[in-house]
Amino acid sequence: MRVSSLLAGERSTPPALPNFDSTTVFVRAAARYLRGEEFPGLGMIHPKLTPVAAQLNHLPRKARTGIYTRGGANEGVSPDDLGDVDVETFREWVVDQYPEKGYPAVVVGSSNGAAVYLAAMLGVPYLPQTFLVPVRRDMDPDAIREDIHWGIEHAKPFLEANPDVSVHQMHDPNQDRLMVQKLAYFRTKSRTLGDAYEAFIDTVLSSDGTIISLECEYDWPKIELGDRHSFQVGGLGGLEPEEYYEGSEKVAGFLARQDAGIREWDVPETDGRLPEAEWGFDTALRDDLERIAVEQGYDLRRLSFDDPRDLSPFVADWYRERYAERDRPVERLLVQSFALVEPWWTIRTGSVPYWAAFNTESDADFLEEYLHNTDPYEEVRATLFGHGVESAGLASTDRWLEVLSNARTDYGFVGVDTDEFPYDIETHVRYHRDLPEEIEDRHPHLPPLSFDRFDSITSDIVDEYAIEWDEKSEF
DSSP states (O other): OOOOOTTBOSOOSOTTSOSSSHHHHHHHHHHHHHTTOOOGGGGTBOGGGHHHHTTGGGSOHHHHHHHHHHHHHHTOBOGGGGGGOOHHHHHHHHHHTSOOSOEEEEEEESOOHHHHHHHHHHTOOEEESEEEEEEEOOOOTTOHHHHHHHHHHHHHHHHHHOTTEEEEEEEOTTTTTTTTTTEEEEEEEESSOHHHHHHHHHHHEEEEEEEEEEEEOOEEEOEEEETTEEEEESOSSSSOHHHHHHOOHHHHHHHHHTTOSOSSOOOOOOOOEEEOTTTOOOTHHHHHHHHHHHHHTOEEEEEEESSGGGHHHHHHHHHHHHHHHTTOOOOEEEEEETTOOOHHHHHHTTOEEEEESSSBHHHHHHHHHHHHHSOOOSEEEEOOOOOSSOOTTBOOHHHHHHHHTTSSSEEEESSOOTTTTTSOTTHHHHHHHHHHHHOOOOOOOOOOOOHHHHHHHHHHHGGGTTEEEEEGGGO
16 A cells, blocks of 8 residues: 655655555654654654645545555656666665664565564564565456456566565555556565665664564465465455455445446456565575674574564564553553554654554454453544545444544544544645644653563463564474
8 A cells, every 4th residue: 555645755765666555654753753853744754845735625526536646656767767776775765864883783674563662672673575666557446357367468577677676566455556547566575685685684783683584474365377476456454365366245345336347356266375465574685694693693583474463563562561660651552553653743742652454344353352351441543545436345443443432531543533533634744733732741752661571571471462573493
């Protein structure tokens, strides 16, 4: 999933790496926190354009959906230029975001919003495996077979130019419906560290430091298109994987509301499963992490989980523990949806961070389960990412309020226009503006948590969560 670049300032990412995507947003958020900086406008909306962005809900909804579609197309690379795209420049961009100083650990692997807060808590860099390469082309959002053939025709130059990556081509006609009309999604996963990551680790990681391999094992049905090239229909969120391929009442209802002229998608049979394009971990990278750990004498830990949202309760409870140790309140939860993360203000306001992968029924269910299984919070607030389409499986604002009402005293939204959701394009700037206004408490930022202490306690409590924490010898 991605957001429009129409209001972005000057491009700061290398060619073919979008300014606005889960990976780039998470890297910017983590790096800004390590630099002691706030994270307004998803890190990219130019400050001079913030007043304009804060007035976009006055536009007709059709105009707002057009902003998503046109903005996405603006960030796409021409298919004729795919052979010139170098993923190594993406990794160079990542390491350039971080202060070059000594660190006790680095986090390398799956894209994950909770990992931003894990890195912030430890005071260490987060280096993602997955990058999106959006490629310009015009296509009906339901023409899935056509997109498959298009991908087969155009992916080869990119794969030849980048022999150390796999391409998980992704087409989500539900949640990304506005974008796939103008873009093909080439989600690339690094199978090696690459020179930039390896040099950065060698420069900043202490001689007795630890590499944390962050491994989300969430997978998805795939259609093999060639060597290192697969195709995925749909993605984590409102529909189960099988619904994209086999149809359902929810799919039929959604397509009817879109006046699509069909009631299920025409999709080839799948031939296996692979790591999910946006969130899953390609285990080929682990071999390279083991190599550098052996060569340089680093420790290696594997933090793994089945669903990207499984990491959120673990990270939230760690923050609760950290706040309690410093005699700070531990009873305010701030739920942050998809890319609407803000580590600086979250910790400044004494809020416990909980990351929701998106705004769907399943995300609401995950949060509800967490709230039922943890000590009650006095206050629970949430952002909601507006993606511009009433997609199948979207949780209504009423459903979200029902979950948030598990708070003892106070609950509600931060930066959400409930009358306009999910067409609430202003939320991309309002989440940051409203957070310090809605929550008036102020606390000092936490010093980094000792990695040795984190390692020891995590080993003791890991069985309480849907995660695994393994040393290299146990892989």
